[in-house]
Amino acid sequence: xxxxxxxxxLVLSTACLFLAQQAPPxxxxxxxSESNLVLVPFNVERDSKFVTDLEQGDIELLQDGxxxxxxxxxxxxxxxxxxxxxxxxxxxxTFTEAESKARHYLSGWNREATYRWVGRWTDAESLxxxxxxxxxxxxxxxRFDRAQLQRLCRPTSDPQALTAAIHRLPEQIPPEEAIxxxxxxxxxxxxxxxxxxxxxxxxxxxxxxxxxxxxxEAVIGVLRDLEASPSKTVRLLADFSQGxxxxxxxxxxxxxxxxxxxxxxxxxxxxxxxxxxSVQGQAPPGGGIHGCDAKTLPMGYTCQVVxxxxxxxxxxxxxxxxxxxxxxxxHVVSNILEVTRNEGLLRYVLGFVPPPSAKPRxxxxxxxxxxxxxxxxxxxxxxxxx
Numbered sequence: 001x002x003x004x005x006x007x008x009x010l011v012l013s014t015a016c017l018f019l020a021q022q023a024p025p026x027x028x029x030x031x032x033s034e035s036n037l038v039l040v041p042f043n044v045e046r047d048s049k050f051v052t053d054l055e056q057g058d059i060e061l062l063q064d065g066x067x068x069x070x071x072x073x074x075x076x077x078x079x080x081x082x083x084x085x086x087x088x089x090x091x092x093x094t095f096t097e098a099e100s101k102a103r104h105y106l107s108g109w110n111r112e113a114t115y116r117w118v119g120r121w122t123d124a125e126s127l128x129x130x131x132x133x134x135x136x137x138x139x140x141x142x143r144f145d146r147a148q149l150q151r152l153c154r155p156t157s158d159p160q161a162l163t164a165a166i167h168r169l170p171e172q173i174p175p176e177e178a179i180x181x182x183x184x185x186x187x188x189x190x191x192x193x194x195x196x197x198x199x200x201x202x203x204x205x206x207x208x209x210x211x212x213x214x215x216x217e218a219v220i221g222v223l224r225d226l227e228a229s230p231s232k233t234v235r236l237l238a239d240f241s242q243g244x245x246x247x248x249x250x251x252x253x254x255x256x257x258x259x260x261x262x263x264x265x266x267x268x269x270x271x272x273x274x275x276x277x278s279v280q281g282q283a284p285p286g287g288g289i290h291g292c293d294a295k296t297l298p299m300g301y302t303c304q305v306v307x308x309x310x311x312x313x314x315x316x317x318x319x320x321x322x323x324x325x326x327x328x329x330x331h332v333v334s335n336i337l338e339v340t341r342n343e344g345l346l347r348y349v350l351g352f353v354p355p356p357s358a359k360p361r362x363x364x365x366x367x368x369x370x371x372x373x374x375x376x377x378x379x380x381x382x383x384x385x386x
Contacts, residue, residue: 037072039351040385041234041262042367043319043343046375050346060368061350072351076134077234083136084344085233086129086157086337087263089222090143090169091241091270093213099206109211109242117330118147121166125334128161134345138233141165142225142343144218145172149179151225155233180223181217190246211242215311216249219265220257227261235263236320236344238337241329242270243311251310255317262382264320266340267311270328284385300345319379345380354386361385 038059044051054154056073074081094111130137139162150173152165183189194201219239223344226235312322320340325332350367369382 015326017201033302036386037232037351038365038386039072039232039234039363040367040380040382041347041349042380043347044369045374045377045378047202050076050179050300050343051375052346054348054374058370058374059348059350060370061352062366062368063363065364065366068352070350070352072349074349076348077344079134081135082349083233084341085138085231085235086341086344087222087226087235087237088142088337089156089218089237089239089241090141091213091215091218092169092173093211093242094145094172095212096206099212109233115170117328117333118166118169121163121333123159123163125330126162126166129334129337129341130157130159130162132157137341138348141223142180142218143169143173144214146212146222147176147181147214147216147217148173149181149221149225150174150177150252151179154229155231179221181214181221183217183247184220184249184257187247187249193248211245213242213245214247215239215241215243216254216314217245217247218250219314220249221252223254223257223261223263226263229371232269234344234347234349235261236266236340237263238266238268238340239314240268240270240333241311251313251317254314258318259381259383260385262379264343264379265314265318266320266323266336267314268323268325269311269335284328286322335346349376357386362363 044054050309052075054075059073062068063071092111092115093109095109131351135241136157138157139153140155141152141162143150143152152168153161156162191201219237222237253263286357312324314320315322323336325336362383363386365382365384367377369377371376
């Protein structure tokens with residue numbers, strides 16, 4: 001329980017203490033009308049708590065390894081700060097009738113049981129998540145089924161719109177709303193790998209190994225959709241999924257796509273709710289807390305694990321964290337999302353407006369703390385073209 005106490009103190013207690021404070025901003029945010037503003041968000045952790053009192057002089061911004069000026073500085077204490085957008089992605093993959101009857105290996109996926117909580121999600125849960133604190137909070141909802149993605153709602157601060165999107169999770173994706181997912185360059189599907197080996201799958205008698213969810217590709221699909229709709233907000237992505245799917249795509253492929261957006265990703269491993277043990281829902285060897293039940297923890301909090309399986313590696317690779325709940329219901333989902341949102345509200349934001357350029361090029365941006373005693377930097381790296 002020591003690890004859980006640490007995480008709970010880090011996220012919830014710090015948020016409750018500092019988000020209610022009304023200290024004036026160190027530098028007034030003056031970027032709302034700047035369409036070409038470049039933002040670099042990050043968190044700072046020290047002694048198991050988020051640091052919220054850093055000043056502009058404590059931080060350095062590097063462009064391609066060299067210091068550069070910035071005109072925007074926001075801390076968790078800043079009033080009227082950049083809005084926070086919480087992007088939620090749900091895995092609603094459906095087995096075919098033949099797959100449902102087939103023998104499964106390393107898979108205990110039960111779509112229907114996993115989403116029984118959806119009908120109990122009300123506007124009250126949505127309102128709690130959207131409640132304005134130090135900044136306006138907006139939520140967008142996506143889901144995917146195998147290799148198809150669907151946007152259920154764009155970023156909204158309307159609790160009824162959010163509730164309506166959540167209630168659609170058990171439905172099948174309408175063909176007209178389906179966004180096809182694709183593999184990153186150089187990656188293969190299980191079908192392609194079997195074809196190379198001369199193995200022809202039998203659709204009437206399939207063998208289900210692991211999960212058929214295109215989890216990593218779905219995250220990449222969401223990131224691409226967000227990239228097509230740029231927004232001057234602090235974004236975070238909560239990914240409720242079975243885990244790594246039947247492709248050779250790796251977390252590093254997702255992190256590469258994420259580098260231009262600097263969106264921390266929070267993978268939440270969905271566990272089996274009635275068909276036996278779920279490999280993706282167990283803490284990996286050598287880390288985490290085995291037998292931890294999210295429903296018995298304060299605020300419905302869940303276990304945090306770093307390391308394998310590869311699905312959980314999305315967290316540390318992108319500045320987020322991984323969750324491995326032993327059960328899912330509306331309370332657990334709500335509390336995980338609140339924790340994730342609070343981390344967004346506790347982020348610092350640096351920004352600048354680059355000078356006009358006839359030949360825009362890619363730049364690597366990095367935050368650096370001037371003193372090691374300040375704490376540990378979380379995030380603060382991104383690529384930008386200007």
